[in-house]
C-alpha cells in the first residue's frame with residue numbers, strides 16, 4: 001500500500017519497524033490460559049468457583065473471561081487501539097481472544113457502549129469493533145442492546161467501591177434482550193462496568209450474560 005511507504009509501520013508497543021504489532025510483543029503478551037476463577041476469570045493457583053476478588057459480591061454476569069493480562073504491553077496496545085482506532089488492531093485483538101478463549105455458549109454478541117459525550121471514541125469504540133470482529137470469527141450476530149446514560153464520571157482514578165457506585169444504573173437496554181448474550185468489552189479492570197451492563201441486560205430479559213474481554217487487570 002502507498003500509505004505504508006509514506007508512513008512506515010511501527011509496532012504500537014515497542015516502536016520497532018515493520019508491523020503494527022510485532023511478533024516479539026505478541027509473544028510477550030501473557031495469555032490467561034492457566035486455571036482461573038470460574039466466575040470472574042481471575043487467574044488462580046487452581047480452579048475455584050469464586051475467588052477473593054468476586055466472592056460475596058452479587059454480580060449480574062454468569063462468567064467473565066479475558067484473553068490476556070492487562071500488563072504494560074497490553075496497556076500500550078489497547079491505548080493505541082483506542083486513540084487511533086486502527087481497524088487492524090481490532091482484528092489482532094480478536095484473533096488473540098479467539099486463540100485463547102472458547103466461543104461462549106450464547107448466540108448473540110453485544111458490547112459495552114461508549115460514552116455519548118466522547119464523540120471521538122464513539123467513532124471507534126474498541127468494544128464494538130472487537131465484538132464485530134469476534135462476531136465474524138465465531139459466526140454470531142452482533143446487536144447493539146445497550147445505551148449509556150450521558151454525563152457519568154469516568155472510572156479512571158476511582159477506588160473499587162467508588163467505581164461500583166459510579167456505574168450503578170449507568171446502562172439501560174434498548175429493547176428486549178435474548179436469553180443468552182455474550183457481552184464484549186476491551187478491558188476488565190474492576191469488573192464494575194461489565195457488571196452494570198450485565199444488570200441492564202438481565203433486566204431486559206437475559207438469563208445468562210457471558211462476558212468476554214481482550215485484557216484483564218490481574219491483582
Ligand SMILES: [Zn+2]
Pocket residue numbers: 011012013014015016021022023024025026
Ligand atoms: Zn513490538
Ligand SMILES: [Zn+2]
Pocket residue numbers: 037038039040041042049050051052053054055
Ligand atoms: Zn472470581
